[in-house]
Amino acid sequence: MRDIDLERVRALPLFRGCSDETFRTLTAGAFLQRFPAGTTLLLEGDQVDFLYVLLDGIVELQGTWNDRETTLSILRPVSTFILAAVVLDADGLMSARTVERSQILMLSGPAIRRVMVEDAGFAVAVAQEMAGCYRGLVRSLKNQKLRGGLERLANYLITQNLRQGGLNTFNLPHDKRTLASLLGMTPENLSRSLAALVDYGVEVHGPTVTISRPAALERLAKPDPLIDNHQPVTDTPTGKAQRERWPLPDHPVRTAG
Amino acid sequence: MRDIDLERVRALPLFRGCSDETFRTLTAGAFLQRFPAGTTLLLEGDQVDFLYVLLDGIVELQGTWNDRETTLSILRPVSTFILAAVVLDADGLMSARTVERSQILMLSGPAIRRVMVEDAGFAVAVAQEMAGCYRGLVRSLKNQKLRGGLERLANYLITQNLRQGGLNTFNLPHDKRTLASLLGMTPENLSRSLAALVDYGVEVHGPTVTISRPAALERLAKPDPLIDNHQPVTDTPTGKAQRERWPLPDHPVRTAG
């Protein structure tokens, strides 16, 4: 495994505070692996043996019930996922699937649990990570229960715009089927909702979106700091507030359970 | 503060594993307080200074947006809440309101953060608690995104039935307005949905529900262990599986972030 990859992992909030020894212990027994697009890494209900760290590519977390399927989160590098199941040594509640060819680091679950009780700093980092993930889900649930489809879409566009520089023109980061599932609607309805947003100054050409009347869109969306994570992207932030202001977050949560 | 109350707190998963010294430190600077019904303990967006422990009564966690309001969780004793905000020293994302007159223990947030870095056992317990809360929310979000209102209600009834002994007759634990908000529907629609369940052998007289054809209801509800927490109530469970099998859980999560 390349040093540069190790350093990227070490820089994660989850590992930044732990001792060198802890970090060596965890990475010594780790697997670094590449998966093609469309690979199911983990099926919901499966026993979870590893903590996954996405180093390159895109991973989708999804839930299923009764032949329906929904996207709970879409992850980009560098992100960890299924921490909660690892901490509790429990079954996964979500499936994980690569959207693109991805490079993934797999850290032994038992090792993580063992190290937590020995390195309080690491245990605290895990608790903080889980707390951040929890709060991301609270936001998602409020978003889902309190807003209608059009409002969710409008807020999503505002969030993406801010994350991509606030220039009022940006690209949708996923194909529209996936985006629809993330927003909790059907692809057909996403099309119609995007069409409906022309009245609010939103133009869509393929994957590129331009917002010609930001104020009008905001009036519709009514973004709320208690639902939307609206931090503009800042480089290597430090200090207290940054614990929840991570680089490159994707809609509901960047790092996921 | 009475010893018996202290012991109830000590018995919580969150505090069971920590040292006596840690526990004394935390409870020394704590407030024990009674609140009348309908008191807002915490408004969403407020700075959170305490970890709350509900010892007696009922507390509702709710979220608001644009004059809409939704219930995210309803807590019964003994439960902790807003742990996530305390761990991250962040604003609360939900409001907390007493439904009945309640007795609540308030533990200093700074003390909790301080103690976490000194007592690895406690930090691990916090991480496990957060992981359990996270998984509760994943279930809620899947429940919300994947099921329709009637299906959510049917599964709620099945869950309540199991939690109250599986005798196919039980009482709704909250008034119907609150239940509707918890299930993500309007009170009117809850009425209609309950009426619709007659076809599946569900009879409702005031707060008491009887299920005359459990199999029919199950065929409609299609309960799923990856969404519904269907553990029947067991007394003082021990061992690994119990980490997520707590006494007296209420629908989505028992203990809440």
Added chain:
DNA sequence: CGGCGAATTGACGGACGTCAACTGCTGTGG
């Protein structure tokens, strides 16, 4: 050029929210 999948559009029906009227219960005060 042909073909495939993604995206769009239209038509339709069902689920759900809203408004309003009505019922039934409970506690209060005459």
Added chain:
DNA sequence: CCACAGCAGTTGACGTCCGTCAATTCGCCG
């Protein structure tokens, strides 16, 4: 003891949002 106010719950009518199915268009790659 009864009348009545107040509130939770129910029921009905209606409109909107949203999912489904089907047909069509668009863009990309062979």
